[in-house]
Amino acid sequence: MHTIKDVARLAGVSPSTISKYMNGGNVREENVKAIRDAIAALDYRVNPFARSLKTQRSQSIGILLPDISAPFFGTVVTALDKTLREHGYHTLISCYSANHALERENLRYLLSTGVDGLVYIPEDLSAEEFYELTANCSVPTVQIDRVIQGVAGDAVLVNNADAVYTATAELIRRGHRRIGLISGPKFVSSAKERQVGFLRALSDHDILFDEELFFSNDHAFATGYQGCEALLSLENKPTAIVSTNHDITIGLVTAIRDMGLRIPEDLDVFGFDCKDVCTMMKPSIPVIYQPEQIIGQTAANYLIERLRGYNGQPRMTRLECSIVL
Amino acid sequence: MHTIKDVARLAGVSPSTISKYMNGGNVREENVKAIRDAIAALDYRVNPFARSLKTQRSQSIGILLPDISAPFFGTVVTALDKTLREHGYHTLISCYSANHALERENLRYLLSTGVDGLVYIPEDLSAEEFYELTANCSVPTVQIDRVIQGVAGDAVLVNNADAVYTATAELIRRGHRRIGLISGPKFVSSAKERQVGFLRALSDHDILFDEELFFSNDHAFATGYQGCEALLSLENKPTAIVSTNHDITIGLVTAIRDMGLRIPEDLDVFGFDCKDVCTMMKPSIPVIYQPEQIIGQTAANYLIERLRGYNGQPRMTRLECSIVL
DNA sequence: CTTTTATCGCGAAACGATTCGCGATAAAAC
DNA sequence: GTTTTATCGCGAATCGTTTCGCGATAAAAG
DSSP, X not given: OOOHHHHHHHHTSOHHHHHHHHTTOOOOHHHHHHHHHHHHHHTOOOOHHHHHHHHOOOSEEEEEESOTXXXXXXXXXXXXXXXXXXXXXXXXXXXXTTOHHHHHHHHHHXXXXXXXXXXXXXXXXXXXXXXXXXTTTOOOEEXXXXXXXXXXXXXXXXXXXXXXXXXXXXXXXXXXXXXXXXESOTTSHHHHHHHHHHHHHHHHTTOOOOXXXXXXXXXXXXXXXHHHHHHHTSSSOOSEEEEOSHHHHHHHHHHHHHTTOOTTTTOEEEEESOHHHHHHSSSOOOXXXXXXXXXXXXXXXXXXXXXXXXXXXXXXXXXXXXXXX | OOOHHHHHHHHTSOHHXXXXXXXXXXXXXXXXXXXXXXXXXXXXXXXXXXXXXXXXXXXXXEEEESOTTSHHHHHHHHHHHHHHHHTTOEEEEEEOTTOHHHHHHHHHHHHHTTOSEEEEOOSSOOHHHHHHHHTTTOOOEEEESSOOTTOOSEEEEEOHHHHHHHHHHXXXXXXXXXEEEEESOTTSHHHHHHXXXXXXXXXXXXXXXXXXXXXXXXXXXXXXXXXXXXXXTSSSOOSEEXXXXXXXXXXXXXXXXXXXXXXXXXXXXXXXXOHHHHHHSSSOOOEXXXXXHHHHHHHHHHXXXXXXXXXXXXXXXXXXXXXXX
């Protein structure tokens, strides 16, 4: 491997001139040619470590999220990656597998690698912990999908409450009065908002909320499956169920099929996040669909503006979900 | 931000002692205490750039793949990330969106960031190009899911041919004689192998292969959808279709449903990669399922051994897929 | 032809860790 | 009490860039 000095020697100029050339500075035409030749001859590439040591920048963005294998996150990350890359940043992804200890550890680790910015999908971290961990790093952060209560920073969210409100209202319009909800963890802000939309729809239509019809656990397949079993073993069963994420929806539908029930005749369902699968069904299952790409793009743009020096108030976007009937 | 010198001054020892302490060397008990206190007092963290400059290691592994939003890749990457992290490495993910120019560019970029190793799911790169790009980096590489013809290196693959053979044979057992195949790009090694298994099953059962029944395009939903339309618009339609990846399967099933046909009465189907969705269907769709987690773990372990200095012949694992009926 | 102005190259000093060999100290052996 | 042995700390050099101010050269202005 060759260094900038080797190139300088071969090109007959000083190392600083090479550096200037590499970073887009003004260099005399004849030198440009000599430098270009020397670089090609030696197959020189800048040493990223040395550069970062001097500049204290890594041109990389950390993405901390629960689980990259969830299609929703996968698509968001793809969009993030694409947009960031277009601006010369690359992404460093860290999954904490919805494990709360790992969430802290990976955050610490990500920050310790010297990322220039952070995109964060939090699950179980308090504002104090967040500030403690990010103290003396001053890494601009954008929260996505959910937020930590009390953290002031840019955020890109969706209008969860309205989306679930619309879904629930649609089920009510179809004549349902006993509607179940299967939801993610209560301490996750997006899950909470989805619950709020559900409750508001019920009360707006003068339906009394029955605590029994609310099933909450983690964001997994099993939650959908077991939630379905639990709700249908009630004395006073629901006639429809609203799901609030991808895996829960798949689990829910699987349970229904395993019980030999038909959708929507025996039990009506509203899906979430799995548009392709829901529209594949016959008859198709109505579904709430988040603008995954736009979420990623918006977050990336927020971050890029901060990295360019924008220093205004925290901004928050709430994007609308679409409902596919 | 504080440096190692600040800590040294405060603890009353030399910077080299601090370095020793940080890296697990032997340090006298009384100094350990002083150093620990000093680090805590200053909230000192090592500067990753300076460390990497000196050691020429980044403790990070690049993952280059077509698309992180595909559930198969998502799960593989999750397993990779987990295993690598347990060994002190973190992952740097780069998607090239099945775009061939981007594949080269991102490979170049990933290498330029100084990753210590590479996990690569290639699509359209020749061995010459690969060697040219990786020359003078000497980055250990593990290929996953597919390989570039002519690249000698560790690889973790599945037994694609046998899996599709078994699936096709099962359809033949069910009485089908005209069976279609919808496949990814012909130049991708895994797609090729799947095709080989398909053809072998046909010939082993004395069924003449009809070129018309073979539809190949990219690995997308639309390929499954359009492939289905194309095959079913043939004069001599197939009575069953084998799919060869997740999105193609979803597209295929969607097309079938949109045409108002029933599975398996009107058209039998064999799915790929989407176990949850296929088993959710009623009646369930048989499906080929790859050991995603094990793929990730195996690849990570290969890489870790190389990074520890193992320098033997390239190794290749072929894992068996399971068939869920 | 001289003066002003702009352009660029140069050298040296960072950036913040790790490494290496030497020397000092303390414990163990005799 | 002296020698041997092991343990650890120290200082200086090094990794390969970028940056900054000064000086040199060339072009433009008078």
